[in-house]
Amino acid sequence: MASILLDNLHKVYAGGVQAVTGVSLDVKDGEMIVLVGPSGCGKSTLLRMVAGLETISSGTLKIGDRVVNNLEPADRDIAMVFQNYALYPHMTVYNNLAYGLKNRKTPKDEIDRRVQEAAAMLEIAPFLDRKPRNLSGGQRQRVAMGRALVREPAAFLFDEPLSNLDAKLRVQMRVEIKQLQRRLGTTSLYVTHDQLEALTLADRLVVLNGGVIEQVGTPMEVYNKPASLFVAGFIGSPAMNMVPAEYLREKGAVFPASLPQGTDLIGIRPDELTLIPPEGDQLAVSGKLMLLEPAGAESHLYIHLEGSDQPIVMRVPGVPDMQEGETICMHASIEALHPFSKATGRRTG
Amino acid sequence: MVENNRWGNFFAHLVLILGVAVVVFPVYVAVIASTHPSGTFLRGVMPLLPGPNALENYRTVIFEGRSRAGTPPIGGMLWNSFIMAMAITLGKLSISILSAFAIVYFRFPGRIFFFWVIFLTLMLPVEVRIVPTFEVVANLGMLNSFAGLSIPLIASATATFLFRQFFMTVPEELMEAARVDGAGPMKFFKDILLPLSITNIAALFVIMFIYGWNQYLWPLLITTDQEYYTIVMGIQRMVTGGDSEPLWHLVMATVTLAALPPILVILFMQRLFVKGLTETEK
Numbered sequence: 001m002a003s004i005l006l007d008n009l010h011k012v013y014a015g016g017v018q019a020v021t022g023v024s025l026d027v028k029d030g031e032m033i034v035l036v037g038p039s040g041c042g043k044s045t046l047l048r049m050v051a052g053l054e055t056i057s058s059g060t061l062k063i064g065d066r067v068v069n070n071l072e073p074a075d076r077d078i079a080m081v082f083q084n085y086a087l088y089p090h091m092t093v094y095n096n097l098a099y100g101l102k103n104r105k106t107p108k109d110e111i112d113r114r115v116q117e118a119a120a121m122l123e124i125a126p127f128l129d130r131k132p133r134n135l136s137g138g139q140r141q142r143v144a145m146g147r148a149l150v151r152e153p154a155a156f157l158f159d160e161p162l163s164n165l166d167a168k169l170r171v172q173m174r175v176e177i178k179q180l181q182r183r184l185g186t187t188s189l190y191v192t193h194d195q196l197e198a199l200t201l202a203d204r205l206v207v208l209n210g211g212v213i214e215q216v217g218t219p220m221e222v223y224n225k226p227a228s229l230f231v232a233g234f235i236g237s238p239a240m241n242m243v244p245a246e247y248l249r250e251k252g253a254v255f256p257a258s259l260p261q262g263t264d265l266i267g268i269r270p271d272e273l274t275l276i277p278p279e280g281d282q283l284a285v286s287g288k289l290m291l292l293e294p295a296g297a298e299s300h301l302y303i304h305l306e307g308s309d310q311p312i313v314m315r316v317p318g319v320p321d322m323q324e325g326e327t328i329c330m331h332a333s334i335e336a337l338h339p340f341s342k343a344t345g346r347r348t349g
Numbered sequence: 350m351v352e353n354n355r356w357g358n359f360f361a362h363l364v365l366i367l368g369v370a371v372v373v374f375p376v377y378v379a380v381i382a383s384t385h386p387s388g389t390f391l392r393g394v395m396p397l398l399p400g401p402n403a404l405e406n407y408r409t410v411i412f413e414g415r416s417r418a419g420t421p422p423i424g425g426m427l428w429n430s431f432i433m434a435m436a437i438t439l440g441k442l443s444i445s446i447l448s449a450f451a452i453v454y455f456r457f458p459g460r461i462f463f464f465w466v467i468f469l470t471l472m473l474p475v476e477v478r479i480v481p482t483f484e485v486v487a488n489l490g491m492l493n494s495f496a497g498l499s500i501p502l503i504a505s506a507t508a509t510f511l512f513r514q515f516f517m518t519v520p521e522e523l524m525e526a527a528r529v530d531g532a533g534p535m536k537f538f539k540d541i542l543l544p545l546s547i548t549n550i551a552a553l554f555v556i557m558f559i560y561g562w563n564q565y566l567w568p569l570l571i572t573t574d575q576e577y578y579t580i581v582m583g584i585q586r587m588v589t590g591g592d593s594e595p596l597w598h599l600v601m602a603t604v605t606l607a608a609l610p611p612i613l614v615i616l617f618m619q620r621l622f623v624k625g626l627t628e629t630e631k
Binding site: 051052053072073074078079080082083084086087088089090099100103104147 | 520522523525526527528529530531532536540541544545
């Protein structure tokens with residue numbers, strides 16, 4: 001158990017590419033932090049810097065009370081779960097789990113006890129004698145987790161561990177990882193590009209873009225109050241609609257005169273748009289329904305705002321009785337609007 | 350692609366059978382020839398059926414040799430060949446796997462340069478550099494020794510290159526996982542890389558062993574002492590040695606025996622080959 005402190009970390013590759021720029025983060029003991037962002041945002045690099053697989057160009061990294069900048073991965077007391085599992089193909093599951101302990105000169109009966117315990121916890125005990133190639137994707141995933149578990153490290157590092165699984169298994173493993181992490185209370189850093197995974201797993205979420213932290217917060221904070229246009233567009237599916245404030249003013253949509261200084265874009269989540277006017281102050285705009293897409297319990301409506309080509313996505317429960325090409329009126333509560341400045345890309349209020 | 354055409358099948362088999370016959374026939378003739386008495390060949394007609402002298406011929410080459418022509422009994426020569434082939438094989442394998450490991454997994458100044466230097470030696474086989482090599486070996490006093498027979502043939506760009514290609518297909522995460530698991534470079538090499546390369550090692554072992562076994566020019570050049578004669582050059586000595594007609598029946602018996610060890614190596618290693626083909630361990 002330990003906290004992890006990232007203080008102004010930088011990573012510059014030999015070619016001069018700036019992969020991580022000035023990342024500071026305080027991971028509390030027992031906390032599950034999810035690093036999320038599009039590919040190439042530096043989230044994996046950051047994780048690998050914590051693991052010790054990438055050198056740190058500048059800044060300080062502390063695990064527990066120790067500065068570990070120059071320690072080998074093995075000496076940092078961390079365990080890592082890799083994206084493609086990285087199981088040793090020629091070793092049995094048992095030896096895969098035991099290898100790290102053997103290298104640390106753990107006594108044999110202690111190794112056996114820990115391996116059996118981890119195997120029972122992850123329900124892989126029946127496969128201990130098998131080689132990885134005789135396991136399914138989900139089982140391999142469990143073995144990879146087991147290899148981290150037996151070490152009883154100060155922190156787990158997960159590098160997109162679920163991205164090679166099919167959708168159904170991914171949901172199941174996601175739940176299991178969450179439960180396991182809660183039970184063990186081990187500090188964890190988890191990297192993913194899947195925003196749903198990020199929202200469900202995280203105690204706190206770190207949204208990265210271009211090697212810089214865009215926002216840190218609990219999943220609901222990040223979802224309800226995205227700090228920047230990037231976060232607003234990245235978290236939430238379908239993505240948040242962005243409408244120029246100017247347009248709404250011109251159309252005379254019911255609109256408060258007092259927008260925060262510098263606001264020129266208004267963000268509205270697809271599920272905060274309604275067909276029936278809500279209570280209290282509200283915004284109303286109309287548009288032409290271009291496409292109705294039923295998706296089971298809900299439907300997605302693709303709409304072009306009246307007098308402009310601005311596309312809007314709306315999410316409504318069930319399947320509404322409407323025709324494509326019809327003009328419809330949408331409403332949104334004033335509280336549900338997210339004001340942004342186009343120039344700075346930040347939230348204005 | 351696969352058509353079940355009767356004539357196609359027939360034709361394909363005909364071509365295959367002809368191919369096999371072309372390859373096997375000389376071997377068959379050699380084996381048959383080794384069973385006839387000495388006079389048979391002077392008539393100029395090659396017999397195609399086994400003769401009566403098999404036991405006697407083999408006994409002669411194994412126990413007596415042809416002392417008149419200066420060829421010792423072949424037991425010693427077979428042993429020399431085996432030692433030389435094994436030394437070359439093991440030397441080549443251990444040096445090339447280590448150098449490939451260095452080139453793929455370590456970043457050191459001149460890494461690419463050294464790789465190309467190793468690669469360049471592909472263009473300089475023994476025959477090309479034989480005079481300077483002989484000079485060096487002679488000055489080092491390694492003529493008439495196993496060291497002289499094997500060491501100059503050990504450097505191998507081919508094996509280094511093949512191991513390098515194989516190592517590059519091993520996922521990098523495996524090395525990283527080992528690092529997190531507390532394995533240093535040599536431990537990673539021993540515990541993970543070596544077991545994964547075992548089929549490659551087996552394949553190269555066969556190729557290298559046959560290469561070493563078949564060395565002719567180099568042993569001929571640096572051995573003058575009967576004690577270090579190898580079997581392949583011994584055969585040549587039997588053919589040309591002495592004033593009399595070459596004793597073809599004994600030569601052929603020697604040839605047959607000389608071909609056995611490589612065949613045994615292939616048969617033994619074949620199991621590993623098959624394993625390597627059916628199991629994809631990566």
